[in-house]
Amino acid sequence: MISEVIYLVLFFIFTNSGFKGNIAVLLAGSICILMTSFLHARITFKTRFDLQFLLSYLVIQFICMLASFIIGSQLVALNASDSLIGFVTMISWAFISYALCKVYFKRAL
Secondary structure, eight states: OHHHHHHHHHHHHHHHTTOOHHHHHHHHHHHHHHHHHHHIIIIISOSOOOHHHHHHHHHHHHHHHHHHHHHHHHHHHTTOOHHHHHHHHHHHHHHHHHHHHHHHHHHHO
16 A cells, blocks of 8 residues: 555656656656565565565566556546546556466465
């Protein structure tokens, strides 16, 4: 939940700085991935934070970022508000990430 709040704060900082919604998704998402990878390893999945975990986590988050970027781009094309783009991409990213991490890390652990 904390990472979602950080994502939204960063997203709105970037959009208020003049970035389009889909670019703000990439910027905010990249920062959040780096900040939360260690926390997810130690707290969420209760495993060591090592190179194997980081690489697996980064692949999963890249998939989430790509999906959110595509969704954000579609919403930008539809002239959706920044608020709508922020919340929709946050929810979609969180759902996809949760599902992929649950499947992958349950098998890997």
